[in-house]
Amino acid sequence: MSEQYDPLASVQAAGPPGTISFVYGLPDPDTFPVQELCDCLGEVLRRRASLALQYGPEQGYGPLIDYLRAWIGREENLHLERPQMMVTGGSAPTLDLICTLLTRAGDRVLVEAPTYHESLKLLRDHRLVPCQVPTDAHGVIPDALSERLEQLWSGGECARMLYLIPSFQNPSGVTLTLERRREIVALARQHRLLIVEDDVYRELAEPGVVPASLYALGSELTLRLGSFSKLLAPGLRLGWLIGPPTLVRRIYDCGVRNMSGGWNPLIANAIAAYCQKGLLEPHLSQIRGVYQDRRRAMLEALEAYMPPGTEWTRPNGGFFVWLSLPGAMGSAATVARARKKSVLVLPGDPFFAESPTGQYFRLAFSYVEPDQIHNGIRILGEVLAAG
Ligand SMILES: Cc1ncc(COP(=O)(O)O)c(C=O)c1O
Numbered sequence: 001m002s003e004q005y006d007p008l009a010s011v012q013a014a015g016p017p018g019t020i021s022f023v024y025g026l027p028d029p030d031t032f033p034v035q036e037l038c039d040c041l042g043e044v045l046r047r048r049a050s051l052a053l054q055y056g057p058e059q060g061y062g063p064l065i066d067y068l069r070a071w072i073g074r075e076e077n078l079h080l081e082r083p084q085m086m087v088t089g090g091s092a093p094t095l096d097l098i099c100t101l102l103t104r105a106g107d108r109v110l111v112e113a114p115t116y117h118e119s120l121k122l123l124r125d126h127r128l129v130p131c132q133v134p135t136d137a138h139g140v141i142p143d144a145l146s147e148r149l150e151q152l153w154s155g156g157e158c159a160r161m162l163y164l165i166p167s168f169q170n171p172s173g174v175t176l177t178l179e180r181r182r183e184i185v186a187l188a189r190q191h192r193l194l195i196v197e198d199d200v201y202r203e204l205a206e207p208g209v210v211p212a213s214l215y216a217l218g219s220e221l222t223l224r225l226g227s228f229s230k231l232l233a234p235g236l237r238l239g240w241l242i243g244p245p246t247l248v249r250r251i252y253d254c255g256v257r258n259m260s261g262g263w264n265p266l267i268a269n270a271i272a273a274y275c276q277k278g279l280l281e282p283h284l285s286q287i288r289g290v291y292q293d294r295r296r297a298m299l300e301a302l303e304a305y306m307p308p309g310t311e312w313t314r315p316n317g318g319f320f321v322w323l324s325l326p327g328a329m330g331s332a333a334t335v336a337r338a339r340k341k342s343v344l345v346l347p348g349d350p351f352f353a354e355s356p357t358g359q360y361f362r363l364a365f366s367y368v369e370p371d372q373i374h375n376g377i378r379i380l381g382e383v384l385a386a387g
Pocket of ligand 1: 116228238239
């Protein structure tokens with residue numbers, strides 16, 4: 001369960017009463033389209049229960065795939081055919097299945113430094129070895145990727161996969177530039193690397209804000225993970241995968257899918273009904289406004305309250321800002337001091353596959369109201385200034 005440490009996570013996400021928590025990158029539950037989902041579920045159960053409650057086709061519910069390929073195709077000027085897509089149970093279980101089917105224990109997987117700590121955990125569950133590549137304000141650095149690949153080759157090792165979160169990255173909020181996306185696809189081609197593009201935050205911005213996907217630039221070697229978790233609600237456990245038809249087929253025509261059918265047929269049917277009624281796009285416009293207000297509040301508060309020497313990323317979407325502390329100031333001690341003042345932040349070390357520096361925080365703004373963001377960052381600023 002991403003981002004959550006115990007079963008009371010929704011309570012914990014807000015922190016104990018009186019605290020302001022920037023720890024969890026959860027969608028705001030007030031944005032969940034509860035009534036519309038009730039209506040769609042009811043409709044599906046009344047009209048096609050024998051289909052929706054049955055084992056479904058391994059690739060997923062066809063009308064949902066058709067909606068998604070038309071929608072994504074339109075937004076991104078991409079032509080997608082059915083064999084290039086499947087419905088999934090979300091990004092995390094799809095990454096898990098990709099690791100099961102396409103990697104072997106001991107394989108090297110290149111990741112950004114920093115990257116999502118739960119993805120690192122998942123890769124390590126498969127006995128894979130994450131190798132980190134430095135990033136900056138424009139995303140992962142292609143020359144550093146090239147160097148790391150050469151280093152692995154010269155040590156007699158090779159990397160099997162490149163796992164990237166190119167849009168509004170978790171934890172940094174940074175978006176990989178188009179130029180770098182092109183360079184990275186070229187490097188992946190040269191080194192025969194599979195790219196896994198975890199793009200769950202892309203649709204939180206208006207179309208056109210995020211550059212062309214790695215999939216659009218290198219469709220023969222990229223598996224792109226999409227998800228309804230941030231767009232509708234993570235409890236739906238539904239997403240999609242786009243990739244080369246042979247790999248997509250390999251992923252849906254596997255033991256667990258053959259044995260259990262398509263992922264979550266009832267929910268897939270309900271979401272298809274929701275999308276076909278034209279509800280998805282107005283909903284996205286609404287939540288984009290909510291998260292944009294929070295992001296603005298966070299960036300304004302950081303500008304107003306952070307002491308000199310503190311640096312942070314300036315994302316134009318997503319859920320996160322990444323903060324770095326000046327020289328000797330460690331994030332662990334700061335986390336403890338902020339907690340005493342009832343502000344909860346997440347230290348950055350677990351987001352590094354190798355050599356953490358103890359210097360960073362992730363600040364999640366998705367779950368906190370703008371006025372609370374201002375209060376929390378003001379207090380954090382006071383804690384940092386007190387050194
Ligand atoms: C980068 C990234 N990938 C995947 C996930 C999980 O996505 P899903 O709910 O679709 O499994 C998250 C959730 O926080 C995430 O930040």
